[in-house]
Amino acid sequence: MEVKHPQMIPVPITDFIGGTVVPVNLYVRLSDSKFVLVSNAGQKPNKDQFKTYENKTVEYRWVKREEYSKLIANNLSIAGVVVTASNLNVHQKTTILSQAAGSVFTELEHMGLSFDSYTHSKQIVEATVALSESHRDLSDLFASLKDCNDQVLQHSLAVSCISVMIAQVLKWENQQTVEKLALGALLHNIGLKSLPAELVSKPKAKMTFDEIQLYETHPFKGMQMLLGLGIVPDDVIAVAYEHHENAIGQGYPRKLRNLKIHPLAKVVALASDFCELTLPGPNNTNPRTPREAITTIEVTMGQPHNREAFRALQLIVNKEFAKTG
Ligand SMILES: [Fe+2]
Numbered sequence: 001m002e003v004k005h006p007q008m009i010p011v012p013i014t015d016f017i018g019g020t021v022v023p024v025n026l027y028v029r030l031s032d033s034k035f036v037l038v039s040n041a042g043q044k045p046n047k048d049q050f051k052t053y054e055n056k057t058v059e060y061r062w063v064k065r066e067e068y069s070k071l072i073a074n075n076l077s078i079a080g081v082v083v084t085a086s087n088l089n090v091h092q093k094t095t096i097l098s099q100a101a102g103s104v105f106t107e108l109e110h111m112g113l114s115f116d117s118y119t120h121s122k123q124i125v126e127a128t129v130a131l132s133e134s135h136r137d138l139s140d141l142f143a144s145l146k147d148c149n150d151q152v153l154q155h156s157l158a159v160s161c162i163s164v165m166i167a168q169v170l171k172w173e174n175q176q177t178v179e180k181l182a183l184g185a186l187l188h189n190i191g192l193k194s195l196p197a198e199l200v201s202k203p204k205a206k207m208t209f210d211e212i213q214l215y216e217t218h219p220f221k222g223m224q225m226l227l228g229l230g231i232v233p234d235d236v237i238a239v240a241y242e243h244h245e246n247a248i249g250q251g252y253p254r255k256l257r258n259l260k261i262h263p264l265a266k267v268v269a270l271a272s273d274f275c276e277l278t279l280p281g282p283n284n285t286n287p288r289t290p291r292e293a294i295t296t297i298e299v300t301m302g303q304p305h306n307r308e309a310f311r312a313l314q315l316i317v318n319k320e321f322a323k324t325g
Pocket of ligand 1 (some may be wrong): 244
């Protein structure tokens with residue numbers, strides 16, 4: 001693991017796609033505090049250029065912290081998340097999500113999870129937030145979700161961060177997949193916006209049968225909403241549709257079993273349960289510690305989620321990630 005630096009972020013060279021323009025300056029690290037510029041913003045470095053610097057093999061390029069979101073926006077656009085260049089103004093902020101993000105990150109920090117993993121995930125989620133806010137259709141959706149319930153936004157941000165942490169432990173190496181995961185988690189509950197605000201704020205234990213039926217339409221409605229935008233990739237839409245499914249086939253709306261559930265949705269489903277238990281909300285007036293939440297999922301809920309994802313979350317909570325990663 002690279003030694004951290006306050007102003008610079010390491011990006012593995014495997015994250016760069018040969019032959020595509022890199023929108024930021026790239027640096028090689030010479031010592032703890034010394035960096036040298038090796039590629040200017042707007043250049044198209046090829047893979048061989050990436051691998052070596054003065055005949056030395058280097059595994060990372062370094063990017064200035066303030067430019068990192070530009071790089072992520074570029075990757076997402078390559079991955080098909082954003083379709084037009086006009087949507088790539090990552091500096092434009094509507095701040096709805098950004099404001100909520102601050103308090104969520106503080107909350108997660110206090111949970112005392114594995115630090116390296118948390119810091120990396122936070123960077124990815126922050127960049128995904130900036131990108132979402134720069135896209136009018138997406139930021140409109142978030143704005144209307146905030147009108148519905150503040151806690152839904154906070155939950156979505158926390159789920160996004162925890163999902164990326166799980167993906168890291170699972171060694172998902174494709175950066176674009178991880179970024180789709182971050183976006184899918186941010187958008188997973190977007191279908192709640194079509195439900196009455198009183199229902200969304202009501203604890204599930206107090207809902208009538210009919211109210212539960214209505215509440216459980218939100219994955220389907222979310223899927224339809226995102227599909228209607230015409231700009232959201234299928235993987236991200238699948239997260240919204242399948243985030244309440246579980247590996248033992250007792251979720252909703254389709255009671256899918258593990259193999260049938262989209263890999264990104266498996267991770268978000270677990271992260272969502274974990275955040276429901278640990279963060280305060282209408283369903284949780286007595287938040288549990290991360291370790292208590294793990295025990296609750298395992299014992300009380302019978303661990304209904306994908307096993308590998310659950311094991312990864314255990315490692316994060318027990319701070320065993322650094323030993324294995
Ligand atoms: Fe949900």
